[in-house]
Amino acid sequence: MEYLLLFLLFAAPATSDLAVRLSRWKPVEMPFDASALDARQRREVEKLVDAARQMELIYWQQSDPTALEMYRSTKDPLLRRMLMINGSRWDLIDENKPFASDKPIPPGRNLYPQGLTRQQIEAYVKEHPAERDAIYSPYTVLRWNGKKLEAVPYHVEYKSYLQPAAKLLEEAADLSDDRDISNFLRLRAKALLTDDYYPSDLAWLDLRNPKIDVIFAPYETYLDDVLGVKTSYGVAILIRNDPESQKLELYQKYVPDIQDALPLVPEDRPSKRGHLSPMEVMDTPFRTGDLLHGYQAVADNLPNDPRVHQAKGTKKIFFKNFMDARTKFVVLPLAKYLMPEVLHEISHGLGPAYSRVNGKNVDIREAIGPVYSGLEEAKADIVGLYGLAWLVEHGALPKNRLNEYYASHVAGIFRTVRYGTAEAHGRAEMMEFNYFVEQKAVSRSGGKYSVDFARMPTAVAQLAKELLLMEATGDRARAEAWFNRYDKMPAELAEALKAAKEVPVDVEPKFWFPVLATGRAGASRR
Numbered sequence: 001m002e003y004l005l006l007f008l009l010f011a012a013p014a015t016s017d018l019a020v021r022l023s024r025w026k027p028v029e030m031p032f033d034a035s036a037l038d039a040r041q042r043r044e045v046e047k048l049v050d051a052a053r054q055m056e057l058i059y060w061q062q063s064d065p066t067a068l069e070m071y072r073s074t075k076d077p078l079l080r081r082m083l084m085i086n087g088s089r090w091d092l093i094d095e096n097k098p099f100a101s102d103k104p105i106p107p108g109r110n111l112y113p114q115g116l117t118r119q120q121i122e123a124y125v126k127e128h129p130a131e132r133d134a135i136y137s138p139y140t141v142l143r144w145n146g147k148k149l150e151a152v153p154y155h156v157e158y159k160s161y162l163q164p165a166a167k168l169l170e171e172a173a174d175l176s177d178d179r180d181i182s183n184f185l186r187l188r189a190k191a192l193l194t195d196d197y198y199p200s201d202l203a204w205l206d207l208r209n210p211k212i213d214v215i216f217a218p219y220e221t222y223l224d225d226v227l228g229v230k231t232s233y234g235v236a237i238l239i240r241n242d243p244e245s246q247k248l249e250l251y252q253k254y255v256p257d258i259q260d261a262l263p264l265v266p267e268d269r270p271s272k273r274g275h276l277s278p279m280e281v282m283d284t285p286f287r288t289g290d291l292l293h294g295y296q297a298v299a300d301n302l303p304n305d306p307r308v309h310q311a312k313g314t315k316k317i318f319f320k321n322f323m324d325a326r327t328k329f330v331v332l333p334l335a336k337y338l339m340p341e342v343l344h345e346i347s348h349g350l351g352p353a354y355s356r357v358n359g360k361n362v363d364i365r366e367a368i369g370p371v372y373s374g375l376e377e378a379k380a381d382i383v384g385l386y387g388l389a390w391l392v393e394h395g396a397l398p399k400n401r402l403n404e405y406y407a408s409h410v411a412g413i414f415r416t417v418r419y420g421t422a423e424a425h426g427r428a429e430m431m432e433f434n435y436f437v438e439q440k441a442v443s444r445s446g447g448k449y450s451v452d453f454a455r456m457p458t459a460v461a462q463l464a465k466e467l468l469l470m471e472a473t474g475d476r477a478r479a480e481a482w483f484n485r486y487d488k489m490p491a492e493l494a495e496a497l498k499a500a501k502e503v504p505v506d507v508e509p510k511f512w513f514p515v516l517a518t519g520r521a522g523a524s525r526r
């Protein structure tokens with residue numbers, strides 16, 4: 001009954017509105033090249049795909065369960081595409097505007113009781129200090145139970161999906177001929193059922209040049225605009241591109257030097273010497289959950305747990321097929337695009353590991369709150385540019401490249417700000433753009449924008465320092481004030497971007513494997 005009602009209420013948004021929204025997404029085939037794998041590896045990938053589909057179902061529960069019901073009941077192909085792209089009824093690259101709901105996006109999605117605010121949570125925690133850790137955990141959903149605010153662990157809330165997923169990971173482990181990845185998959189299966197990802201994260205970083213790898217965990221906090229700490233499940237299945245991976249290894253040795261060169265006091269830039277920084281260039285024939293919906297990542301730096309950063313380091317993954325897809329319609333050729341992207345991912349792992357608040361180490365995400373996603377993306381962009389300048393200065397990259405990198409970063413901003421400022425990358429780059437304009441490193445004349453290369457290094461260094469300090473001090477008010485000041489789209493830029501409205505904003509990946517296992521939903525998508 002609920003089914004039918006939903007259908008009647010929501011299935012008739014204006015088709016033309018959906019068509020306009022969909023024109024911002026470029027459908028791109030993401031083929032699965034089975035010829036690169038032997039029969040056993042193919043079976044292993046298929047097991048991982050099955051496991052990934054369970055994570056997909058959890059994601060919809062976290063994001064917007066109503067949207068999944070609509071997806072399964074509607075006959076409107078445009079509505080179905082929009083729901084699948086966004087994993088919800090809100091347009092993630094247009095200020096989260098509702099396209100199939102009459103309500104604005106709930107800041108806590110389905111991770112918090114409707115309407116619960118941060119202030120209410122803080123007041124509750126003051127009265128119930130023993131429950132603080134559970135309430136702030138990245139792996140609990142909050143629910144009212146009478147007057148009690150209950151923190152339900154993910155492994156309980158999503159048990160019906162996690163149990164089959166864990167079993168499938170074990171089966172994939174049985175099929176693998178790589179002992180390290182088998183070990184990792186078994187540990188990850190255990191993590192799904194306990195919410196303790198630490199041991200499996202360490203094992204993941206120890207993998208050496210795996211042919212098949214996976215991102216398979218609740219890592220990112222993009223769904224949580226209440227506390228900014230609750231994670232959502234995401235999966236990418238990865239197949240190694242060996243020659244491209246080897247090329248990147250060259251740059252790993254500079255990571256500790258760039259960290260040491262950051263404009264911060266030493267205690268806020270813990271040494272990266274002796275840390276692992278594996279870089280993998282991978283094709284991803286299948287993604288689900290938060291890696292599938294909304295913004296399409298071309299690279300990643302994981303895990304996010306600062307304890308893992310301190311103990312071992314992070315892994316940088318470059319999604320080759322997604323980079324290729326993006327560069328096909330984006331202004332930049334891959335050659336100019338790759339190094340800034342590499343430095344962006346390296347820089348997610350640089351800077352402070354914790355905020356120092358009243359002499360205590362606090363998780364940066366928790367200290368900064370919802371503005372953290374935008375701040376961390378901006379830090380990666382700007383520290384990345386700072387690192388590129390460092391590499392050029394030290395002869396690791398040719399001198400004539402630096403201005404190209406500055407120019408392509410600014411050109412990239414024109415694409416990214418089209419995500420709107422509700423999306424973390426869009427918000428970060430809008431802020432960067434306005435700051436560069438204020439510093440006269442970017443200026444406009446005769447309707448065109450130009451980069452003042454002489455002013456760029458200082459502007460980048462100043463902004464890097466500001467963003468790193470916000471993270472080091474965990475100063476939420478300063479970060480919020482900064483973004484509120486700089487994240488608005490100037491009218492003349494909005495006007496200039498209208499000329500580009502025919503150009504898609506992002507790719508809509510079409511996988512060889514259906515995303516949803518049952519019903520015609522999955523069957524039509526490939």
Ligand SMILES: [Zn+2]
Binds near residue numbers: 344348377380
């Ligand atoms: Zn990033």
